[in-house]
Amino acid sequence: MFNLPDYFEFFAPVKIVSGRKAVDNLPYELDQLQAKRPFIVTDKGIEKAGLLEIVKKAMDAGEMEIGAIYDETPPDSSIEVVNEAAKLFRENNCDSIVAIGGGSVIDTAKGVNIVVTENADDLSKLMGAEVLKKPMKPFIVIPTTAGTGSEVTLVAMISNPAEDVKMPFTSYRLFPNTAIIDPRMTMTMPPKITAATGMDALTHAMEAYYCNQKNPFSDGYAITAISMISKYLVRAVKDGKDEEARYVMANAATVAGVAFSNSMVGVVHSLGHAAGGVAHIPHGVAMAIFLPIGLEFNIPVAGKYIGELLLPFAGPEEYARTPEEKRPYRLIELVNQLREELHQLSGLPLTLKEAGVKEDQLEEIAEHAINDGSLMFNPRDMDRKEALELIRKAYEGK
Amino acid sequence: MKYAGNRFKRSIVKFVLSLLGKAIQEVSKVDEEVKMEMRALPEGFVAMMKVLPSGPSMAVKKEGDRFHYLGSDYPEDKADLVVMFKNLESAFMVLTAQMSTHRAYAEHRISVKGDLVKAMIFTRCLNIVQAYLFPKFVAGIVLKRVPPMGGRQMKRLKVMLNLPFGK
Numbered sequence: 001m002f003n004l005p006d007y008f009e010f011f012a013p014v015k016i017v018s019g020r021k022a023v024d025n026l027p028y029e030l031d032q033l034q035a036k037r038p039f040i041v042t043d044k045g046i047e048k049a050g051l052l053e054i055v056k057k058a059m060d061a062g063e064m065e066i067g068a069i070y071d072e073t074p075p076d077s078s079i080e081v082v083n084e085a086a087k088l089f090r091e092n093n094c095d096s097i098v099a100i101g102g103g104s105v106i107d108t109a110k111g112v113n114i115v116v117t118e119n120a121d122d123l124s125k126l127m128g129a130e131v132l133k134k135p136m137k138p139f140i141v142i143p144t145t146a147g148t149g150s151e152v153t154l155v156a157m158i159s160n161p162a163e164d165v166k167m168p169f170t171s172y173r174l175f176p177n178t179a180i181i182d183p184r185m186t187m188t189m190p191p192k193i194t195a196a197t198g199m200d201a202l203t204h205a206m207e208a209y210y211c212n213q214k215n216p217f218s219d220g221y222a223i224t225a226i227s228m229i230s231k232y233l234v235r236a237v238k239d240g241k242d243e244e245a246r247y248v249m250a251n252a253a254t255v256a257g258v259a260f261s262n263s264m265v266g267v268v269h270s271l272g273h274a275a276g277g278v279a280h281i282p283h284g285v286a287m288a289i290f291l292p293i294g295l296e297f298n299i300p301v302a303g304k305y306i307g308e309l310l311l312p313f314a315g316p317e318e319y320a321r322t323p324e325e326k327r328p329y330r331l332i333e334l335v336n337q338l339r340e341e342l343h344q345l346s347g348l349p350l351t352l353k354e355a356g357v358k359e360d361q362l363e364e365i366a367e368h369a370i371n372d373g374s375l376m377f378n379p380r381d382m383d384r385k386e387a388l389e390l391i392r393k394a395y396e397g398k
Numbered sequence: 399m400k401y402a403g404n405r406f407k408r409s410i411v412k413f414v415l416s417l418l419g420k421a422i423q424e425v426s427k428v429d430e431e432v433k434m435e436m437r438a439l440p441e442g443f444v445a446m447m448k449v450l451p452s453g454p455s456m457a458v459k460k461e462g463d464r465f466h467y468l469g470s471d472y473p474e475d476k477a478d479l480v481v482m483f484k485n486l487e488s489a490f491m492v493l494t495a496q497m498s499t500h501r502a503y504a505e506h507r508i509s510v511k512g513d514l515v516k517a518m519i520f521t522r523c524l525n526i527v528q529a530y531l532f533p534k535f536v537a538g539i540v541l542k543r544v545p546p547m548g549g550r551q552m553k554r555l556k557v558m559l560n561l562p563f564g565k
Binding site: 005006007008009167168212213264370371372373375376377380381383 | 438500501503504505506507513514515517518519521522542543
């Protein structure tokens with residue numbers, strides 16, 4: 001019998017505008033949302049890479065004025081950054097938000113949308129899951145990395161430096177209205193970031209397939225994303241100018257985003273958020289390090305689903321010649337091979353030690369990991385001791 | 399309420415919530431693991447469980463190294479953390495051990511207002527409390543992992559004896 005959950009919810013309300021010169025549709029899409037003075041959230045790197053120019057040119061051609069630009073987003077967005085950007089939004093009477101960047105920029109933009117919509121002075125007063133009620137400002141996302149999937153998710157991760165944790169905000173209100181996927185916007189990503197963000201997308205798709213909110217809809221998205229990533233990630237890392245690979249990866253990240261936004265993520269993200277919060281390692285790097293460890297940890301309770309991922313990841317021949325009980329282990333072997341290849345091509349760290357984490361930070365990471373909300377959706381529970389064991393394994397790489 | 403079934407379920411949910419509140423209070427007096435988890439919560443922290451739209455509910459407050467049961471009519475806006483069942487039926491299923499808390503989260507039957515890190519800590523405390531309340535075979539259904547109760551049987555007896563005398 002088909003393994004249908006007793007009850008599930010699925011929501012994917014983001015309009016996808018994807019393809020060649022898609023950014024040129026930005027003014028039209030804003031107009032469709034009745035927006036007149038968009039507030040742009042981005043970072044200095046985007047500006048330096050010339051990506052902001054592409055957007056400014058499109059806005060000029062569409063005869064639409066930019067209300068204000070906030071380009072101070074740091075790699076790890078925080079409550080202070082969100083509150084500062086929200087102030088700029090208000091001072092310039094903006095009426096909508098356009099995020100141009102990777103995960104941190106998109107999360108910052110979501111945070112700004114919460115603060116200006118709820119008319120709050122401080123984001124930390126609005127924490128929680130599914131508690132935001134008011135309709136948000138029109139919100140368009142143009143991702144410049146192919147990984148976070150944040151352009152189609154209901155989650156914003158924003159760090160709270162005072163407590164050294166990343167705080168999750170989840171609400172159906174946080175979905176952007178539109179995501180514009182334009183291959184031009186990811187072409188300048190360096191190989192290491194391409195590799196790390198690609199592993200982030202792969203983790204989203206894999207965890208979405210076996211975590212507790214999985215359903216037939218999210219499964220379809222997860223499998224599609226895994227198949228795209230397994231065929232194109234190495235190509236995109238090898239040759240950043242490979243437009244086809246960039247285009248497929250940009251879409252794969254969005255497809256994986258729809259999957260995990262509905263089925264949620266598990267222990268790989270619990271450990272990764274914790275490592276990011278405590279040791280400030282990039283999220284994609286953490287995902288690449290913890291993915292095989294998280295898969296292995298879940299085999300006792302979700303081995304069947306993990307084994308099924310061998311088909312989209314390695315193709316029908318590999319799947320058919322691997323006995324059913326060995327499929328989850330074979331998948332982990334192949335994921336490790338992919339990590340090794342990415343390491344050779346781009347220097348992607350394979351252990352926490354290589355990523356610069358200090359041994360005396362491991363216990364603190366474990367403590368944060370068991371308090372991460374994503375653990376709730378992992379099929380297997382993880383206690384302090386187990387978290388520390390997994391983190392030590394990730395630290396040493398064995 | 400027009401439907402007798404709903405009235406019945408509401409009474410059961412109200413009763414189980416009050417039992418749970420008293421149990422959290424009693425278990426926090428004797429269980430070292432709950433006390434250890436509670437250290438990460440600020441003094442005066444109030445956690446509340448509520449059925450939408452208008453109750454029943456219960457709240458507990460951290461006072462020193464234990465929780466104090468605040469009864470069933472604590473104002474929601476004063477609570478630091480509110481775990482909300484979206485409807486009566488969902489609350490009934492979870493509180494009568496027909497559905498685990500983690501399954502209820504996974505099925506969007508619960509929403510949370512407040513710091514999710516503290517929600518995770520409170521959930522771990524609740525898991526231990528449920529292991530005290532339920533026989534092992536029921537705890538095995540409602541918890542992802544049943545905390546070992548081997549050395550806790552005397553404490554369990556104490557909790558059970560004190561339950562009727564909570565607030």
